[in-house]
Amino acid sequence: MASIWRYILAGLGLAALLVGIVAVVYQTLPHSASGPDLSRSKKTANGLFVASFEPERGDIRQGELQSWLLTLKTAAGAPVEGAAITVSGGMPQHNHGLPTSPQATDYLGEGRY
Incomplete structure (x- = not known):
């Protein structure tokens, strides 16, 4: 029974680590807050x-000159x-x-x- 808990805790730790990595990558990507200049x-x-x-x-009519x-x-x-x-x-x-x-x-x- 103790080995099952070790696997569960290891899985949760890996999931938390992956969530942290994804969050860091997302936060460091350049974001355009205002969008394109219109x-x-x-x-x-x-x-x-x-x-x-x-x-x-x-x-303005799309598709027409x-x-x-x-x-x-x-x-x-x-x-x-x-x-x-x-x-x-x-x-x-x-x-x-x-x-x-x-x-x-x-x-x-x-x-x-």
Whole structure:
């Protein structure tokens, strides 16, 4: 009977050890508390400009081509005239780029493209 209790205690000890290891591994993994950045307005890395974008029609329909307006201003709020706009992007979590080749087609005035 004493040998059965030894096996039970050893099993419980191993289970506790495994739970502890899993807890330590989970706590040391990097966690993103806020999730992905979904903001539509952002300062450039050097802080000189602010870029904002919005859908041209107001509603977003999945699976359809969209037209978006980009507004580019200086950090002080002045519109940026005649900027050269290059568009790139993708889905890093899915490891692929965009399915189309978006491009800025026209300057609409007041820093809007």
